[in-house]
Amino acid sequence: MFGFGQETAEKMNQLKSVTNPRSPSEALETAPVRPAVTPGSAGTASGEISRSVRFLTGKGRSGPLLPPFESVIGRDERVRIVDTDLAPWRMICSLQMRGPSGSGAIGTGWLVGPRTVLTAGHCVFSTSFFGGWAATIDVIPGRNGAGPPAESEPFGRVTGTRFSSVDRWQSDEDPDFDIGCIHLDEPIGETVGWFPLGVRTAEQLEGFQVNVSGYPGDRGNGTAQFHGRNRIAQVTDRRVFYEVDTFGGQSGAPVWIYEDDDTTRPLAVAVHAYGTGGTPASLGITANSAPRITPEVLTLITAWVAQDGGWPGH
């Protein structure tokens, strides 16, 4: 009924939220209500329109399919974002994760509500990198380089210790379910804004240009935001595949579209998580990928935002 294929339709409402032991709430059952789009906010910071949005982002279904890239192989098409104090770039956060043993890692997250940061599941729970749940994650919205914090962290930083993910990610670490979130005490989204999330079918996504922006480790040492775009290459029941240049550290970045050429309103449709090695050989393409915002994933995220106080007016 949602155009997500038989497998997905049968699993509606079967996903459950799991939280780390520090989180006060336990597993949330998915509710049957599934809004198609969640509310977004530009935040209370400057309303100036980013020139980068006008000149760099891919909009609508226009534009050719650019030459394929692996994670970072061949020509590097990523462009550094310098006006990270403007929307939507400021909604995108550099993440500094720390495991229980003190091990460090970096990733990317993005605000989806006043106190909720969406990211990849493996940024909050990973057998390989943390031996389980992360211990702490520093969230730095709109980070802009390695300079003094007063200049490079225009909205400061907050530390999260409460995390959630999807039960299928925690049990199987299946790339199709690699989604997680950070629950914050501080409402930083009120200032920097948050992305609206949209459920779109494979047919609706076909031909769209997608934008991916995050904090790669190979450029700027994980402190600078880089953006890439290209047309969607393929969509499966659970993931969207695209030939956008990315690198380690961009895990958890937003994958968004603009539904027409004239809008400046982004619509997030997936969470970037894998380079080319995560693409099944059976698809016969070289592409990076992201778990999609499916109806049941959106329901989970809605529950996570509600757990943090919800969206204003909803």
Place this chain on the structure above:
Amino acid sequence: MARPLTPPTQRAGRVVDTSGRPVPYAIVVIVSGSVPMPEIALRTDADGRFGLRLPPGIFTLRAHGPDGSGDTAVEAGTAGDEIVITITPQTVAEGE
């Protein structure tokens, strides 16, 4: 695509420069592997050390430091020697 039945093995690693000196706070990424690995990046500690658990398979790890980068191949599946990645100046991969 689900988690392998064989549990991952813990491996310790170190990033050094061509003189063998540790490279603190370097970035370490799994750039290829025989099983899907996500695009997260590890950061070494003040002594250039890092740790991770790898499922059975063959992986290429790349380290980025302020002066360059370096790759090393790792065969995982059993407890092995320490992983050492040597950063070589001006060996940035094509296009980076």
